[in-house]
Amino acid sequence: MxxxxxxxxxxxxxxxxxxxxxxxxxxxxxxxxxxxxxxxxxxxxxxxxxxxxxxxxxxxxxxxxxxxxxxxxxxxxxxxxxxxxxxxxxxxxxxxxxxxxxxxxxxxxxxxxxxxxxxxxxxxxxxxxxxGLLAEVQAETQDEEIARFRASHIFRDVESDHTSLTLRYTIPARDFTHGGEASSKIKRTLMRLGTDPQIVRRAAIATYEAEMNLIIHADHGGQITAEIDASQVTLIVQDDGPGIRDLKRALEEIGYTTTPPEIKQLGFGGGMGLKNIRKCADQMKIESQVGRGTRLEISLRLHTD
Amino acid sequence: MRLGQVIQVLSGHALNEFNHAREVEYGFETALLSDVLAHAKPHTTLIITEIVNPQVIRTAEMVDAVGVLFVKNKTPDAGTLRLANEVGIPLIVTRLGMFETCGKLYAAGVQPARSSE
The missing domain is CATH 3.10.580.10 (CBS-domain)
Known part of the structure; x- marks a missing residue:
């Protein structure tokens, strides 16, 4: 299932x-x-x-x-x-x-x-x-099936040298109430496109970690852009500061975190975010400058073969 | 075991409507959502926690968890409940503490969910 x-x-x-x-x-x-x-x-x-x-x-x-x-x-x-x-x-x-x-x-x-x-x-x-169950399953499934049917054919139906979908989301700083909405939408879109659930799950986890990073750390929030084509999804997550002071430690050292204690109470800041993103992605690039901001780019292949 | 049996074993109750026959194979007790995001197994994992903010629901959604179980009678606010219903995450609450909750579930056959690296 x-x-x-x-x-x-x-x-x-x-x-x-x-x-x-x-x-x-x-x-x-x-x-x-x-x-x-x-x-x-x-x-x-x-x-x-x-x-x-x-x-x-x-x-x-x-x-x-x-x-x-x-x-x-x-x-x-x-x-x-x-x-x-x-x-x-x-x-x-x-x-x-x-x-x-x-x-x-x-x-x-x-x-x-x-x-x-x-x-x-x-x-x-x-x-x-x-x-009753059958009728309800049909009703429940129908709308989503139609959405899925329409979406999953897009790369076949639209003719170009290279077709891709670009989804853009603006993530406000410190908005814990809505944190995860962009990831949720990206997850749903990937599912509608007929992506393997295991790959959707990895993409969703990586996006969510990155989204929460923007909410927790970025001075003014940031942007998430997901570019999806027939073979892969590329996520670009960027902000304009404060930048990661010690990128090497943030990437390698288990438990290294700059998350403030009040946010740790919310369940974040175990020093695992970037490591987990790297684990979920097929490729990951990150550039960060203190005072300038951070740009994270990850990609996942949409087919296992 | 089933979500309905989890409720029975812990003398808990459901906070929203869901299919009580859904299978729970693994339990993941945590105070750290990143830990769940990094290590949870999909589909049959029940997240057991004291954290009641919307991010618990989002985390459950991202990892495809079977549901969230709150210990010590911790109950999320209306907005968090609404989010759970929107994304279809079953919520259960028990008055028992973390230790007793995990003990009872383990004794009933629920396995640890931390996947080995």
Whole structure:
């Protein structure tokens, strides 16, 4: 399963109310089994909830109960005599996985759905769950699929000697709230272009480290430019200061950091950023001058072959 | 184990809606996000931390983590929750401390996530 698919599955959270059948056909205690048989035949259903005069759920009767009565020649019996009063129900607000577990544990084929006031609001079968999930997966996937389809053909459809996409982002200094947005967008774009998830992940991590460096260290923030063509992504991250005083140590020495203590509390500044960027990238170039700024350029090949 | 079982084992609760059946193979306990970015394994890693800022969510997003577990009842603010929902990161909170949390998860079969270099 690719990371892209996982993201979709992760979002699929369902309540029983979203997938249940809402138009519930009920039968009353005094109806006969012959009448029940007609309801089941006409509506093509195999189980019917039983309600009393006040409309409150009191039992459930299924095609199995009907068959048993038929074998015994008791089709004139009332629903009240033949129904099952052991009620296994779910709430409309229950998660679908809870309902699925209940189906498995109890072996029942259908469950009446009750709302918070114990009113009968629907019926749920395993089929409802499957249909609901499929419909939702389709709806969820469709927009992203269209975006992906459009994007992934761009390098084939656009004719030039060398086609590339340039994405530019301005990163404000000290903006911890939005830090990571540019990396997130670059990650999503690479996925839409159909890039291997492992490569997307490396590019995302490197970009995010660089983005956080701009936010933590750069006096005025900086710019991230991602240039993507059919074979590679090149990221250029630059700022106008303060510059890295000891580039060699920042690149080589584990734990070397100039991150202020208040930012360390946020979870950054282990002296690992540049080293991690180098680990993720296929190529990396960095130039820095104190008082002038830093320019980092990394590239990753988009195909493993 | 599953995210739902993590919640049970730690007597915790979910902070947002997610698929409780998602598989957790690795746990990564940390106070340093760069450490996660450098060493986490993708997809089935649960990040366990006291850090509750938006960067935890971003970090989880970048490394394709299965979710974030907050210890000591640390709960992120509304903006951070919103971000988690936007990018689809499951969030769980437990009142247990880091030591007990990791002990219980390890005993339940969750493996250390630091990939060997």
């Amino acid at each position: 690719s990371s892209h698919e996982i993201t979709h599955v992760q979002k699929l959270v369902f309540r029983v109310g979203q997938v249940m059948t809402r138009r519930v056909i009920t039968i009353t205690l005094t109806n006969t089994l012959l009448e029940l048989k007609e309801v089941m035949r006409q509506r093509r259903i195999s189980g019917v909830p039983v309600v009393n005069d006040a409309g409150v759920l009191v039992g459930i009767i299924s095609i199995e109960d009907l068959l048993r009565a038929f074998e015994q020649g008791a089709l004139n019996a009332t629903v009240a005599e033949r129904m099952s009063t052991t009620l296994i129900t779910v709430r409309d607000t229950d998660l679908v996985d809870v309902a699925a577990q209940k189906f498995q544990q109890t072996g029942v084929g259908r469950m009446p759905v009750l709302d918070a006031q114990d009113r009968l609001v629907g019926m749920l079968t395993k089929g409802d769950i499957t249909r």
